[in-house]
Amino acid sequence: SWPAVVVSAMAAATTNPIREIVDVRRPQPNPALDTIPLSIGDPTIFGNMKTPAVVVEAMHNAIDSFSANGYPPSTGYASARQAVAQVYSSAEHPLTENDVVIASGCSGAIDLAINVLVNPGQNILIPAPGFSLYVTLAAARGIQTRTYSLLPDKDWEADLEELDSRIDGNTAAIIINNPSNPCGSVWSAHHIRAFLQVAEKRRVPIIADEIYEKLVFPGQPFHTFASLSKNVPILSTSGIAKALIVPGWRVGWVVIHDRNNVLKEVRSGLVRLSQLILGANSLVQSILPAVLHSVPQHYYDSITSQIQENARICFEGLSAIPGLKPIMPRGAMYMMVGIDFGQFVGVSDDADFMQQLMADQSVMCLPASVFRMPSFIRLVLTLPKGKVEEAVQRITAFCASRRPEIQ
Amino acid sequence: SWPAVVVSAMAAATTNPIREIVDVRRPQPNPALDTIPLSIGDPTIFGNMKTPAVVVEAMHNAIDSFSANGYPPSTGYASARQAVAQVYSSAEHPLTENDVVIASGCSGAIDLAINVLVNPGQNILIPAPGFSLYVTLAAARGIQTRTYSLLPDKDWEADLEELDSRIDGNTAAIIINNPSNPCGSVWSAHHIRAFLQVAEKRRVPIIADEIYEKLVFPGQPFHTFASLSKNVPILSTSGIAKALIVPGWRVGWVVIHDRNNVLKEVRSGLVRLSQLILGANSLVQSILPAVLHSVPQHYYDSITSQIQENARICFEGLSAIPGLKPIMPRGAMYMMVGIDFGQFVGVSDDADFMQQLMADQSVMCLPASVFRMPSFIRLVLTLPKGKVEEAVQRITAFCASRRPEIQ
Numbered sequence: 001s002w003p004a005v006v007v008s009a010m011a012a013a014t015t016n017p018i019r020e021i022v023d024v025r026r027p028q029p030n031p032a033l034d035t036i037p038l039s040i041g042d043p044t045i046f047g048n049m050k051t052p053a054v055v056v057e058a059m060h061n062a063i064d065s066f067s068a069n070g071y072p073p074s075t076g077y078a079s080a081r082q083a084v085a086q087v088y089s090s091a092e093h094p095l096t097e098n099d100v101v102i103a104s105g106c107s108g109a110i111d112l113a114i115n116v117l118v119n120p121g122q123n124i125l126i127p128a129p130g131f132s133l134y135v136t137l138a139a140a141r142g143i144q145t146r147t148y149s150l151l152p153d154k155d156w157e158a159d160l161e162e163l164d165s166r167i168d169g170n171t172a173a174i175i176i177n178n179p180s181n182p183c184g185s186v187w188s189a190h191h192i193r194a195f196l197q198v199a200e201k202r203r204v205p206i207i208a209d210e211i212y213e214k215l216v217f218p219g220q221p222f223h224t225f226a227s228l229s230k231n232v233p234i235l236s237t238s239g240i241a242k243a244l245i246v247p248g249w250r251v252g253w254v255v256i257h258d259r260n261n262v263l264k265e266v267r268s269g270l271v272r273l274s275q276l277i278l279g280a281n282s283l284v285q286s287i288l289p290a291v292l293h294s295v296p297q298h299y300y301d302s303i304t305s306q307i308q309e310n311a312r313i314c315f316e317g318l319s320a321i322p323g324l325k326p327i328m329p330r331g332a333m334y335m336m337v338g339i340d341f342g343q344f345v346g347v348s349d350d351a352d353f354m355q356q357l358m359a360d361q362s363v364m365c366l367p368a369s370v371f372r373m374p375s376f377i378r379l380v381l382t383l384p385k386g387k388v389e390e391a392v393q394r395i396t397a398f399c400a401s402r403r404p405e406i407q
Numbered sequence: 408s409w410p411a412v413v414v415s416a417m418a419a420a421t422t423n424p425i426r427e428i429v430d431v432r433r434p435q436p437n438p439a440l441d442t443i444p445l446s447i448g449d450p451t452i453f454g455n456m457k458t459p460a461v462v463v464e465a466m467h468n469a470i471d472s473f474s475a476n477g478y479p480p481s482t483g484y485a486s487a488r489q490a491v492a493q494v495y496s497s498a499e500h501p502l503t504e505n506d507v508v509i510a511s512g513c514s515g516a517i518d519l520a521i522n523v524l525v526n527p528g529q530n531i532l533i534p535a536p537g538f539s540l541y542v543t544l545a546a547a548r549g550i551q552t553r554t555y556s557l558l559p560d561k562d563w564e565a566d567l568e569e570l571d572s573r574i575d576g577n578t579a580a581i582i583i584n585n586p587s588n589p590c591g592s593v594w595s596a597h598h599i600r601a602f603l604q605v606a607e608k609r610r611v612p613i614i615a616d617e618i619y620e621k622l623v624f625p626g627q628p629f630h631t632f633a634s635l636s637k638n639v640p641i642l643s644t645s646g647i648a649k650a651l652i653v654p655g656w657r658v659g660w661v662v663i664h665d666r667n668n669v670l671k672e673v674r675s676g677l678v679r680l681s682q683l684i685l686g687a688n689s690l691v692q693s694i695l696p697a698v699l700h701s702v703p704q705h706y707y708d709s710i711t712s713q714i715q716e717n718a719r720i721c722f723e724g725l726s727a728i729p730g731l732k733p734i735m736p737r738g739a740m741y742m743m744v745g746i747d748f749g750q751f752v753g754v755s756d757d758a759d760f761m762q763q764l765m766a767d768q769s770v771m772c773l774p775a776s777v778f779r780m781p782s783f784i785r786l787v788l789t790l791p792k793g794k795v796e797e798a799v800q801r802i803t804a805f806c807a808s809r810r811p812e813i814q
C-alpha cells in the first residue's frame with residue numbers, strides 16, 4: 001500500500017493568522033439578524049463603491065481588441081510599466097519602465113520584493129500591528145520576522161528606538177505599510193524622515209507597501225517613502241486593488257527606487273524572479289496607460305469621503321461606550337478600536353469579543369491579534385453608511401449587555 | 408556610502424534557459440525580410456486564432472455585473488472549481504470543487520504542485536526534451552532535477568528503464584507533460600499505463616502537466632494520466648491559456664487525484680500555499696462555469712486542424728531537405744526537427760543554426776538545447792498557413808546555402 005504523501009516544509013510552514021483564529025473560534029451569527037461583515041477588506045461587496053466608468057470602458061475595449069490576450073513580457077507590458085513609472089517619477093528622481101515590475105497584485109509585488117532581498121535564516125522587520133501577509137510570506141520561505149511597534153497613543157507612529165534595537169547583521173529589509181492596514185494611519189513627512197534615518201544609519205533597504213496611497217482622507221497630506229528618501233534604497237509596492245475597487249483583478253507592481261546605485265543586482269534579480277510564474281492578467285495590464293492618469297480626482301474623493309464619514313460615525317458612536325477606545329484613522333479603510341477588558345464581564349480577549357459580538361448581534365469584526373495587537377479589534381469602513389450606523393448600534397447594545405453593573 | 412544590496416540565493420539561482428541562449432546569441436534578422444517568428448508559443452500574435460465568441464461575451468457580462476471584482480477565496484471561486492472538477496470527473500473517480508485549486512496560469516499550478524510536494528535538496532524527474540519552466544522553478548527552490556529521455560525514434564515515448572534507474576529515495580515527484588512541449592507527441596494509453604507502473608512500483612507521485620489536452624489533432628486518442636491511474640496519486644495541471652487562446656489571462660488549475668487516500672496532507676498544503684499570493688484574476692475565474700462546458704467542439708477542431716495542416720506543410724517541406732529530420736506531431740502546437748550537422752557547412756550546433764537562419768532569412772526558431780535536446784530545433788505551428796509556407800521556403804533556401812557541395 002502507498003504511504004501518505006508527505007508535504008514540503010514550505011507547505012507545512014505556510015500559515016494564515018486570520019484563518020487560524022477564525023477557524024478555531026468559528027464565529028456563528030445570531031440567526032435572527034442579518035450579518036454585517038466589518039471583517040473583510042473587500043470594498044466591492046455592497047455595491048456602494050464601484051470601479052469608475054473609464055476603467056469599465058477600457059476593459060471592454062481591451063477584450064474587443066483581441067490584442068491583449070497574449071503573453072506579456074514577464075515583467076509586464078512596457079506601456080504598463082511606463083504608465084506606473086510616470087506616477088512616481090519626479091524631476092529629482094526620474095523613473096522609467098525599467099524601474100517597474102508588474103506583479104500579481106500587491107501581494108505578488110511584496111512576494112517578489114521579499115524574495116529578491118532575503119535569504120532563509122535572515123530576518124525582516126515588520127510593523128505590529130501589521131498586515132498578516134508579511135508573516136505568511138516570510139514563514140513560507142524560512143525567513144524570520146521581528147516586529148517593531150506602532151504606538152496607538154502617537155497616531156500609530158513607529159517606535160524608532162525599538163526599531164533600531166531590533167536590527168542586526170542578519171536584517172535584510174524593513175517593511176513599512178503607509179497608509180496602514182489595520183491602523184488607517186498616515187505618517188507625517190517628519191516621521192517618515194526620522195524612520196528613513198534609522199534605515200540609513202543601519203544600511204537596511206526598505207520595502208514600502210503603499211497599496212492604500214490613493215485612499216487618504218481629503219485634506220490629509222501623504223508622502224511616499226521614496227519621495228522623501230535621499231539615500232535609502234526602496235522597493236515600493238502598490239496596485240489597483242484598493243484605489244480602483246477591483247481587488248480580484250490581481251494587478252500590482254514593484255517600483256525600484258535606487259539611491260546611490262546599489263540596486264543593480266536587485267533589479268536583475270527581480271526580472272529573473274518575475275519569470276517564475278508570469279504574473280498579472282494581460283487585459284488589466286493593458287488598460288493601465290488608459291486609466292492610471294485619467295481616473296478623475298473626484299472619484300477618489302467620493303471613495304475617501306465615504307470612508308471618512310463611516311470613520312466619523314464609528315468614532316463618535318464607539319467613543320461613547322465605556323471600555324472601547326476607537327482611534328480615528330486618516331486613510332486606508334480600517335479603524336482600530338482598543339478594548340479594556342476590565343470593563344466587560346465574560347469577555348476575556350479580542351477573539352472572545354469577536355465571537356460573542358457575532359453570536360449576539362451578527363456583527364463580524366477581526367480580533368487584532370491576527371495583526372499582532374491583541375486587545376484591539378479592527379473594523380472595515382467601506383460599507384454603506386446605513387450598515388455602519390446599524391453596526392454601531394448593535395455594538396453599543398452588545399457592550400451594554402456585558403457591563404459589570406448589569407450582571 | 409552604501410554597499411551594493413546583495414540579492415537572495417533564490418534570485419541568483421532563478422534561470423531562464425531560453426533567455427540564456429537567446430540573450431547570448433542575440434539573433435538579428437535580415438533587415439531586408441520581415442521576421443517570421445516560429446519561436447514563441449503564443450497563438451494570439453497573428454489573429455488567425457482567436458478566443459471564441461462565447462468567451463468574449465462572458466467577459467463583457469462579468470465586467471458589467473460588477474459582481475466579480477472582489478477577492479475570490481484563495482483557492483478560487485467555488486463555482487469555478489466546480490466547473491473544472493466536472494471536466495475531469497468520472498463515475499469511477501468522482502471529483503468535487505474540493506479537488507481543485509485555481510492558480511495563476513498553468514505555470515502557477517505547476518509551482519503549487521512542486522512546492523507542496525518537494526523540499527530543497529530533494530529531486531524531481533523531468534522529461535528531456537521538456538518545457539524549461541520545470542528547471543526554472545526547481546532551481547529557484549534549491550530542488551534538484553534529473554532528466555528522463557523522450558525517444559525521438561519511438562514517437563517521443565519515455566525511456567522507462569532510464570526513468571526507473573533515475574528514481575532514488577530523494578525523488579519526491581515525477582513530472583510528465585502530455586501532449587508535449589516541445590515534441591507535440593501524444594502518448595498512447597498503453598504507454599501511459601506502463602509509465603504509471605514505474606511510478607507505482609517506486610511509490611512516487613506524478614505531476615501531470617496536461618495544458619495541451621484540448622490541442623490533440625482530430626482523430627487522435629488522448630488520455631489524461633489520472634483517467635488511467637488505479638493507484639498512483641496525481642496532481643494534474645492545466646488551464647485555459649492554450650485551449651481558449653488567451654495565455655495572457657493567467658488562469659489555470661491543479662486537480663487533486665487522490666488514489667488510496669494518500670493526499671490528505673497535500674490537499675491542505677495546497678490550500679495553505681494558495682494563500683501566499685492570491686492567484687488568478689476574478690473576472691476570468693468567474694466565467695469558467697459559463698465557458699468550460701459551452702465552447703463548441705468545432706472551435707477546438709478549427710484550431711487543431713490549422714495546427715495539423717501547418718505540421719503537414721512543415722513535415723513535407725522539411726523532410727525533403729538533406730540533413731533535417733522533422734518528427735510529425737499529434738498535438739500541442741510544436742514540431743521538433745532533428746539536424747544532422749555533418750550535412751551543413753559552418754553550422755556547429757542548434758544555437759548556431761537558429762542564429763544563422765535568422766541572420767539570413769529572418770526566420771526565428773528555438774534551439775532545442777533550451778529544452779535539453781541539442782541537435783534539434785523547435786518550430787511553432789500556430790501561424791497563418793501562408794507564413795508557414797513562406798518559412799519552409801526560407802528554411803529550404805538557408806539549408807541549400809549551407810550544403811557542402813556549394814561551398
Ligand SMILES: Cc1ncc(COP(=O)(O)O)c(C=O)c1O
Pocket residue numbers: 041104105106107108131177180181209211238239240241247250251252685
Ligand atoms: C497592507 C496591504 N498590502 C497589500 C495588500 C494586498 O493587495 P493586493 O490585493 O493587490 O494583493 C493588502 C490587501 O488587503 C493590504 O492590506
Ligand SMILES: Cc1ncc(COP(=O)(O)O)c(C=O)c1O
Pocket residue numbers: 278448511512513514515538584587588616618645646647648654657658659
Ligand atoms: C508544457 C507547458 N506547461 C505549462 C505552460 C504554461 O501555461 P500557462 O500560460 O497557463 O502558465 C506552458 C506554456 O507554454 C507549457 O508549454
